[in-house]
Every structure is written in structure tokens, then in C-alpha cells.
Amino acid sequence: MKPRDRLRIAVQKSGRLSDASQDLLSRCGLRFRHSRDKLFCFGESLAIDLLLVRDDDIPGLIADGVCDLGIVGRNVLAEQECAAQLRGETPAFEELRSLGFGRCRLSIALPQELDYDGASSLDGLRIATTYPALTTQWLKSEGVDAKVVVLSGSVEIAPKLGTADAICDLVSTGATLQANQLREAIGILESEAVLAGSTTAPKGERGELMELLLRRIEGVIQVRE
Ligand code: PRT
Ligand code: ZN
Incomplete structure (x- = not known):
């Protein structure tokens, strides 16, 4: 499989975190072209695409490398992390930053x-x-x-x-x-809602995009606080 050069971020399709997640990304300057089925949204302003999914699927999508980042409730992330630990496994996703909504x-x-x-x-x-x-x-x-x-x-x-x-x-x-x-x-x-990512950060172009996005998220959250 050809390695991806675009960054992919998963957010909840419809639910309590959907609007605030998309609002955060739009404040970071991300613009998307919505596809017809609206599950995959192509990033027009940066090489960052969006995947709209059920919140419970987000940790798994990160662990499988389908997405680099996700916005999900800490409760969902912690439950799946704890379930993995109870099975004697080490989860391949982690919380990178709290986002201040969905408390x-x-x-x-x-x-x-x-x-x-x-x-x-x-x-x-x-x-x-x-x-x-x-x-x-x-x-x-x-x-x-x-x-x-x-x-x-x-x-x-x-x-x-x-x-x-x-x-x-x-x-x-x-x-x-x-x-x-x-x-x-x-x-x-x-x-609260958190930004989740892989325990092994992407390298190269995707790694740079991720750092850029993290800096922008930091900026947006600081302005809010
Ligand atoms: O379809 P999908 O699987 O994506 O969505 P979902 O139905 O699993 O999740 P959703 O949209 O209900 O919630 C998404 C996330 O919002 C949760 O994982 C939490 O991180 C966060 N969140 C914040 C909440 C609440 N507040 C909340 N109050 N999630 C659920 N609730 C429910 C709670 O389960 C209970 O039924 O609201 C009820 C309690 O609310 P109060 O205000 O009456 O106390
Ligand atoms: Zn759910």
C-alpha cells in the first residue's frame, strides 16, 4: 500500500461533539469539500482530510493507521484503553490534548x-x-x-x-x-473532548502537517481561555 502523504483526522459524524469539533477545525483554518456521502471530506486549504464516523470507531481507526488524529470524548478513549489493558494489550492510541468542550x-x-x-x-x-x-x-x-x-x-x-x-x-x-x-x-x-493520536507519530510531510495543526489548535484554545 502506498504511504499516505495527506493527514487524516476523524471526528464524530453526528452527535454531541460534531459541531464543536468541526468548529475547532474551521477556526484552525481548515476548509473541506464535502463528498456526496459526507463520510470523507477533502481538505482544500491544507493536505488534511476529514473522516466523519461514530465516536466509538475513532480509537480503532487511529490504532489501525486509517486516521492520524481524532476528536473524541476522553470517556471513549479511556474505556477502549482500559479494555485493551484488561486483555493484556498495549493500546496504539493516546490522548494528545484536552480540547475544553464536551465536558x-x-x-x-x-x-x-x-x-x-x-x-x-x-x-x-x-x-x-x-x-x-x-x-x-x-x-x-x-x-x-x-x-x-x-x-x-x-x-x-x-x-x-x-x-x-x-x-x-x-x-x-x-x-x-x-x-x-x-x-x-x-x-x-x-x-471532555480530547485530541487523540497514534502512540507512534507520523513522520515526513504528515508529521509536519500534524505539528502545524497542533500549533494552530493550541492557538485557538489559548484565545478561548
Ligand atoms: O453515534 P455515536 O456513537 O457517534 O454517538 P454517541 O451516541 O455514542 O455519543 P453522544 O453524541 O451522545 O456523545 C458523544 C460524547 O459527548 C460522549 O462520549 C461524551 O464524551 C460527551 N458528552 C458530554 C456526553 C454528555 N455530555 C452527556 N450528558 N455524552 C452523553 N451524555 C448523556 C449521558 O449518557 C446521559 O444519558 O446525557 C445523559 C446525561 O446528561 P444530563 O445532562 O442529563 O446529566
Ligand atoms: Zn458512540
Whole structure:
């Protein structure tokens, strides 16, 4: 396969991080020609192209060398990193820089009638989550013997349905927890959108483009702060 000379960056196609990610890149002076299916966008101002994907695919695309960079929630990156570690593998992607938007936290929440008095209160409970690796690792680090129930979504209704006693999910305003009569017990990860890249940085032209983009991102973020 011919080595790529253009840099490729993956961002979320549609979701909470999409607009802010594209806005950041446009403030960095990147202009794209959208293709008809809008999955691949050709960079017109610099040799930097855009791939619009599901956020969960971003770490894998970086690890496989399909993309050089990605904008993704730390929660997604950390979950996949932790899952790789639990399998005894070393992840080929890493966080390069936090980006200051998409802030939230991964928290354990309990039904309002259950008391929380430290991690041992979770002993023997079933905890529903879409973040099994991070939840398992945190429980282990706290010496808690709880069962992790893996769900693919709608975690907040699991206690009401009786499929779990507690949940571990993302929280931003807390409104979803409140609407489901749940109370945040403890945060296990502070998250925001981050720039992710490969653990082995690209060389040559792509390496130079990457440095240029990182400098511009730095500049945009400093102006914002
Ligand atoms: O389709 P794709 O797989 O790409 O998107 P997705 O549905 O997996 O992700 P999306 O768009 O919902 O979120 C993308 C990223 O936004 C997440 O990975 C986080 O990094 C970040 N983010 C910030 C959030 C939230 N805030 C957030 N509040 N992601 C999800 N939520 C959900 C949470 O899961 C819960 O259901 O919002 C609800 C809680 O919000 P509050 O305000 O009621 O507390
Ligand atoms: Zn997703």
C-alpha cells in the first residue's frame, strides 16, 4: 500500500461533539469539500482530510493507521484503553490534548432510597453500564465486589426495570439522573473532548502537517481561555 502523504483526522459524524469539533477545525483554518456521502471530506486549504464516523470507531481507526488524529470524548478513549489493558494489550492510541468542550463525568449513581457511604456501599450490587472496562477497573481499585452488567444504552432505566441495582454512566447536568430517581454517588472519570493520536507519530510531510495543526489548535484554545 502506498504511504499516505495527506493527514487524516476523524471526528464524530453526528452527535454531541460534531459541531464543536468541526468548529475547532474551521477556526484552525481548515476548509473541506464535502463528498456526496459526507463520510470523507477533502481538505482544500491544507493536505488534511476529514473522516466523519461514530465516536466509538475513532480509537480503532487511529490504532489501525486509517486516521492520524481524532476528536473524541476522553470517556471513549479511556474505556477502549482500559479494555485493551484488561486483555493484556498495549493500546496504539493516546490522548494528545484536552480540547475544553464536551465536558461530563462518568459517575456511579444509586436509587435515591439507597445510602452511599463510600465504595463499600456498592458491595454485592449489580451495576449497569456501557463502560464495563472503566467500571470494572475502578471497582477493583476500590476493592469492591460488585457485578458489572453490560448494556448498550438506556442505562438509567436499569434500576427501575430491575436489571441492575445501580448504574455507571455519563452525567453532565444531572437532569437524567433526577428524572429517573437516581442520585450521583461518586465520579470515577472527568471527561471532555480530547485530541487523540497514534502512540507512534507520523513522520515526513504528515508529521509536519500534524505539528502545524497542533500549533494552530493550541492557538485557538489559548484565545478561548
Ligand atoms: O453515534 P455515536 O456513537 O457517534 O454517538 P454517541 O451516541 O455514542 O455519543 P453522544 O453524541 O451522545 O456523545 C458523544 C460524547 O459527548 C460522549 O462520549 C461524551 O464524551 C460527551 N458528552 C458530554 C456526553 C454528555 N455530555 C452527556 N450528558 N455524552 C452523553 N451524555 C448523556 C449521558 O449518557 C446521559 O444519558 O446525557 C445523559 C446525561 O446528561 P444530563 O445532562 O442529563 O446529566
Ligand atoms: Zn458512540
